[in-house]
Amino acid sequence: MSVASHDVIIIGAGIVGAACALACAREGLRVAIVEAETIGGGATAAGMGHLVVMDDSEAQFALTYFSQLLWQKLATDLPADVEFESCGTIWVAADEEELAAVKQKKVFYESRGVPAEILDAKSLHEAEPNLREGLPGGLLVPSDAVIYAPCAARFLVEQAQSRGAQLYLPAVVTEITADGVRINNGSTLSAHWIVNAAGSWSPSLTPGIEVKKRKGHLLITDRYPGYVKHQLVELGYLKSAHSFTSESVAFNVQPRRTGQMLIGSSRQFGVEGREINSAMLARMLSRAEDFLPGIANLSAIRSWTGFRAATPDKLPLIGPHSAREGGRDNLFLATGHEGLGITTSLGTAALLVDQLLERPSQIPVAPYLPSRARENVHA
Amino acid sequence: MPDAISVTVNGTAVRVPLNSTALVAILMSRASSPARFVRRSLSGEPRGPLCAMGICFECRATINNQRHSRTCLILCAPGMDIRTDD
Amino acid sequence: MTSASRNFDVLIVGAGPAGMAAACCASENGLRVAIVDNNPQPGGQIWRGASQSSAVPEAAPWYKKLAASRAQVLSGTEAYDHPAPGKLLASSPGGVCEISYAKLILCTGARERFLPFPGWTLPNVIGAGGLQALVKSGFSIAGKKIVVAGSGPLLLAVAAYLREHGGDVRLIAEQSSWPRLIRFGLALAFQKEKLAQSFALKCQLAGIPYKAGCWPVAAEGNGRVESVTLRSGNKTWKEACDYLACGFFLVPNVELPLLLGCELRAGFVRVDDFQQTTIPEVYCAGEPTGIGGLDLSLVEGQIAGHAAAGNREAARKLFRERDRSRKFAAALGRAFSLRDELHSLPADATFICRCEDVTLARLRNHSCWRAAKLQTRCGMGSCQGRICGPAVEFLLGWKPESVRPPIYPVSVSSLAKNISIESQSSLQEELR
Ligand SMILES: Cc1cc2nc3c(=O)[nH]c(=O)nc-3n(C[C@H](O)[C@H](O)[C@H](O)COP(=O)(O)OP(=O)(O)OC[C@H]3O[C@@H](n4cnc5c(N)ncnc54)[C@H](O)[C@@H]3O)c2cc1C
Ligand SMILES: Cc1cc2nc3c(=O)[nH]c(=O)nc-3n(C[C@H](O)[C@H](O)[C@H](O)COP(=O)(O)OP(=O)(O)OC[C@H]3O[C@@H](n4cnc5c(N)ncnc54)[C@H](O)[C@@H]3O)c2cc1C
Ligand code: FES
Numbered sequence: 019m020s021v022a023s024h025d026v027i028i029i030g031a032g033i034v035g036a037a038c039a040l041a042c043a044r045e046g047l048r049v050a051i052v053e054a055e056t057i058g059g060g061a062t063a064a065g066m067g068h069l070v071v072m073d074d075s076e077a078q079f080a081l082t083y084f085s086q087l088l089w090q091k092l093a094t095d096l097p098a099d100v101e102f103e104s105c106g107t108i109w110v111a112a113d114e115e116e117l118a119a120v121k122q123k124k125v126f127y128e129s130r131g132v133p134a135e136i137l138d139a140k141s142l143h144e145a146e147p148n149l150r151e152g153l154p155g156g157l158l159v160p161s162d163a164v165i166y167a168p169c170a171a172r173f174l175v176e177q178a179q180s181r182g183a184q185l186y187l188p189a190v191v192t193e194i195t196a197d198g199v200r201i202n203n204g205s206t207l208s209a210h211w212i213v214n215a216a217g218s219w220s221p222s223l224t225p226g227i228e229v230k231k232r233k234g235h236l237l238i239t240d241r242y243p244g245y246v247k248h249q250l251v252e253l254g255y256l257k258s259a260h261s262f263t264s265e266s267v268a269f270n271v272q273p274r275r276t277g278q279m280l281i282g283s284s285r286q287f288g289v290e291g292r293e294i295n296s297a298m299l300a301r302m303l304s305r306a307e308d309f310l311p312g313i314a315n316l317s318a319i320r321s322w323t324g325f326r327a328a329t330p331d332k333l334p335l336i337g338p339h340s341a342r343e344g345g346r347d348n349l350f351l352a353t354g355h356e357g358l359g360i361t362t363s364l365g366t367a368a369l370l371v372d373q374l375l376e377r378p379s380q381i382p383v384a385p386y387l388p389s390r391a392r393e394n395v396h397a
Numbered sequence: 398m399p400d401a402i403s404v405t406v407n408g409t410a411v412r413v414p415l416n417s418t419a420l421v422a423i424l425m426s427r428a429s430s431p432a433r434f435v436r437r438s439l440s441g442e443p444r445g446p447l448c449a450m451g452i453c454f455e456c457r458a459t460i461n462n463q464r465h466s467r468t469c470l471i472l473c474a475p476g477m478d479i480r481t482d483d
Numbered sequence: 484m485t486s487a488s489r490n491f492d493v494l495i496v497g498a499g500p501a502g503m504a505a506a507c508c509a510s511e512n513g514l515r516v517a518i519v520d521n522n523p524q525p526g527g528q529i530w531r532g533a534s535q536s537s538a539v540p541e542a543a544p545w546y547k548k549l550a551a552s553r554a555q556v557l558s559g560t561e562a563y564d565h566p567a568p569g570k571l572l573a574s575s576p577g578g579v580c581e582i583s584y585a586k587l588i589l590c591t592g593a594r595e596r597f598l599p600f601p602g603w604t605l606p607n608v609i610g611a612g613g614l615q616a617l618v619k620s621g622f623s624i625a626g627k628k629i630v631v632a633g634s635g636p637l638l639l640a641v642a643a644y645l646r647e648h649g650g651d652v653r654l655i656a657e658q659s660s661w662p663r664l665i666r667f668g669l670a671l672a673f674q675k676e677k678l679a680q681s682f683a684l685k686c687q688l689a690g691i692p693y694k695a696g697c698w699p700v701a702a703e704g705n706g707r708v709e710s711v712t713l714r715s716g717n718k719t720w721k722e723a724c725d726y727l728a729c730g731f732f733l734v735p736n737v738e739l740p741l742l743l744g745c746e747l748r749a750g751f752v753r754v755d756d757f758q759q760t761t762i763p764e765v766y767c768a769g770e771p772t773g774i775g776g777l778d779l780s781l782v783e784g785q786i787a788g789h790a791a792a793g794n795r796e797a798a799r800k801l802f803r804e805r806d807r808s809r810k811f812a813a814a815l816g817r818a819f820s821l822r823d824e825l826h827s828l829p830a831d832a833t834f835i836c837r838c839e840d841v842t843l844a845r846l847r848n849h850s851c852w853r854a855a856k857l858q859t860r861c862g863m864g865s866c867q868g869r870i871c872g873p874a875v876e877f878l879l880g881w882k883p884e885s886v887r888p889p890i891y892p893v894s895v896s897s898l899a900k901n902i903s904i905e906s907q908s909s910l911q912e913e914l915r
Contacts, residue, residue, distance in 0.1 A: 056850075056851065056853055056857065057854070058857060099858070168857040172858055237898070239895065240892060241465075294887060296888070303896075303899030304899045306899075307896065314894060314896035314899065315463065315895070316464075316894065316895050317464065317465045317892045317894060317895075318894065318895045319865060319867065319892050320863075320867060321887060321889070322887055413621060414621045416621060417622075420622075421620055434706070434707070435606075438837065438840050439839060439840040440840040442604055443707075444606060444837070445605075445606030445607055445608075446609055446613060447597065447608075447609055447610055447837070448597075448610050448870075449610065449612075449613040449614070449617045449620070450528060450612070450616055451522070451561075451891075452594045452866060452870065453837070453866055453869070454864070457865070463576075465865070465892065469616070469620070470523065471559075
């Protein structure tokens with residue numbers, strides 16, 4: 019067998035692959051990044067770029083919080099075009115029942131070290147005067163932030179390159195071989211480890227992994243600086259956004275540094291095409307109008323769709339695609355990040371490198387190991 | 398001016414010929430200043446109309462509270478309130 | 484009051500010459516026909532608002548015919564989305580309207596091509612057709628010094644028009660060379676009426692220097708353009724002006740055809756003999772099928788109107804006339820193709836994307852349109868790449884990206900509504 023040309027090959031230069039590439043390069047590994055189209059052109063270009071700490075499970079919290087801290091550490095190094103804004107999140111309660119959930123949410127966050135502040139009706143209105151009158155309140159999580167992810171991915175790739183990583187672009191991986199990858203121009207690359215970070219495309223290279231495409235619509239407005247000041251998400255988001263089967267929409271509006279607003283979000287399974295579904299878009303936007311009635315008259319510039327790589331238990335797959343699963347010990351997965359991959363990219367990269375170098379991680383890796391899926395199913 | 402109508406641009410009354418677009422009203426309101434611009438670009442440059450046919454969006458202003466309106470596509474109506482964003 | 488959901492046998496988008504002709508012919512058969520157009524009045528780029536004046540003799544019969552037809556003209560109404568087969572969504576200041584059709588004719592016309600050069604973003608540097616349109620919509624240029632520059636027969640029409648309205652037109656600078664133009668002129672001579680037209684123009688233009696092989700390389704001024712630097716051969720000089728009216732020929736408006744899924748060929752909408760696109764119920768006429776000028780737009784519009792109404796015989800009778808006009812169109816394209824030197828017009832610091840203020844230097848770092856767009860926001864602003872797209876295609880050879888709704892910015896509510904179940908007034912003027 020010939021000597022490997024690299025220590026690790028990373029397939030995909032989305033935000034996850036980019037973060038993994040930098041983390042590996044920082045450890046002195048010889049990295050190859052293979053990207054089919056453009057850096058950050060997949061789900062990374064479609065996503066909202068909300069860096070958010072989530073509380074829907076302990077494992078989700080652990081990874082989002084760990085990642086959030088890594089983003090904050092990186093923030094000062096980020097170039098201006100990454101548009102890092104510490105705008106915070108307001109989880110908006112639509113009724114008294116949801117307001118009760120706000121209190122639990124606050125306890126959850128604060129007991130784990132994440133500051134959170136309950137807003138009553140009046141302070142919610144002061145914080146976001148364009149929200150509908152009569153909303154009972156919400157929860158402000160000030161440490162959440164927003165970035166422009168395609169530029170973040172490019173920055174991470176550039177940082178990796180400055181540490182010796184090689185970028186192959188455009189280069190489509192057609193097959194993962196025993197000791198590397200085959201590329202569509204006929205050439206091959208070899209390495210000790212191969213990391214499949216191809217997002218929603220990852221199952222096409224590693225068949226059998228439980229990653230499904232979950233389509234989402236987004237819309238961007240013209241510039242209305244200050245119209246909203248925080249990322250606004252309805253508290254019911256968890257109810258409406260996280261069932262594995264159904265179609266759903268939720269109110270989720272983000273202020274961009276440009277003064278524009280991104281309006282989300284929708285979730286659909288079983289849809290392959292990228293085209294805009296006007297009915298879905300309409301549902302999503304009327305949901306947003308329920309909370310921000312004034313946006314009805316704002317000018318919308320463009321809509322688009324993207325695919326989240328979803329797993330049945332909503333947690334990403336980070337780690338070896340073990341032999342038991344029909345995989346090989348030199349093939350690693352870093353995929354299945356659903357609607358949180360921009361946030362969790364940095365945490366994912368850290369956990370991945372720790373596994374490659376066989377050293378302990380700062381948070382337990384077990385919940386994210388690809389092997390857990392099968393165990394859960396059989397349990 | 399025969400057949401003129403009156404609109405306001407940034408609060409000041411301007412008389413324009415019938416069938417003038419709101420863009421013409423803005424430009425006329427700036428007649429005395431050397432720079433007949435309509436808006437400022439992202440980096441602060443003064444900008445005026447480029448296409449005058451609804452394509453370039455350089456003529457955007459707020460018309461009757463509707464922001465980002467393409468003024469070259471909208472005819473003046475008596476009493477119309479036009480505000481530029483600068 | 485009209486309801487927000489409407490139904491037509493033949494719907495036409497664009498009320499320029501092509502669309503007006505299509506409407507007249509389609510409604511001959513007693514069908515329900517409507518035209519939507521985003522300008523305040525029908526007429527398109529060339530005739531805009533001419534119904535009011537008798538200044539444009541060749542327009543008058545078409546306005547009369549249109550008024551006599553039973554076609555409805557919905558002005559100030561912009562088609563922005565195609566939510567389902569057989570349906571378009573259109574917005575107007577009055578609201579949103581869902582329009583159903585059995586047949587659709589796209590007559591969306593063309594826009595000027597703008598090429599960036601240092602100073603092109605200064606106020607009073609404006610399209611050639613742009614300045615003409617501004618004057619047509621009430622703006623006075625009396626006594627102003629104007630340089631008309633760029634490329635295409637439009638420059639002549641514009642210069643004549645501006646002079647007629649009191650403009651002090653100093654110079655027409657045409658980038659194309661004399662040898663090319665002469666070949667084009669010869670092609671012109673095969674058509675009697677064209678010859679007459681260009682002769683008439685010549686008279687109106689008497690005294691205005693017409694320089695071929697001459698193009699603007701920079702515009703200068705403090706807060707607005709005060710002079711333009713021109714180049715011809717290896718000579719470079721400054722010309723003082725109050726306005727630089729500058730456009731480099733035309734590019735077709737193919738956003739709506741693309742949204743509908745019509746195939747393009749070499750950048751233009753592919754149509755068959757009956758102006759039918761690759762989508763069976765969709766026809767296309769005028770500039771989107773090839774830049775060909777007024778006559779071609781009119782005859783294509785008529786053919787599309789007849790064909791969409793099922794009157795293939797009437798359509799067929801016009802094929803010969805169209806063939807003749809197409810030859811003229813092909814000659815036009817060759818005569819005014821852009822010279823290589825224009826590739827180096829912009830400097831590194833020149834903004835290419837005016838919406839997002841993206842310089843050439845920033846674009847050059849990227850390998851394709853999509854990467855450049857994602858990394859620099861070029862083409863992501865309000866105009867959605869309508870201005871920078873054709874420029875980037877010429878300068879860097881990048882093909883534009885896919886089209887997504889809304890093709891024009893609309894209010895959020897326009898996209899949030901299920902229009903069929905809501906009733907709302909939207910349609911403005913109805914011309915009968
Ligand atoms: C509508 C929407 C909103 C979202 N909002 C947020 C949010 O607010 N916050 C958040 O944290 N996350 C959000 N997400 C999720 C986030 O966008 C994704 O989880 C994240 O971008 C995934 O990154 P990735 O690198 O895994 O995948 P991708 O960005 O899809 O990257 C995969 C890359 O692999 C390349 N590739 C694929 N196949 C091959 C091959 N065979 N050879 C070579 N290269 C290949 C692709 O070209 C692509 O560049 C959102 C997602 C969507 C769809
Ligand atoms: C700025 C300009 C000025 C011109 N001036 C002259 C001149 O002086 N003399 C001359 O001989 N030729 C001129 N031309 C060329 C002339 O317009 C063409 O030769 C021909 O007349 C075009 O006819 P048309 O019907 O194909 O398109 P157009 O006349 O361009 O008409 C298309 C119409 O469709 C509308 N439209 C497009 N998309 C939509 C949508 N989605 N929803 C609603 N409406 C829509 C447009 O706004 C326009 O009103 C000019 C062209 C331009 C671009
Ligand atoms: S001047 Fe170009 S859109 Fe109005």
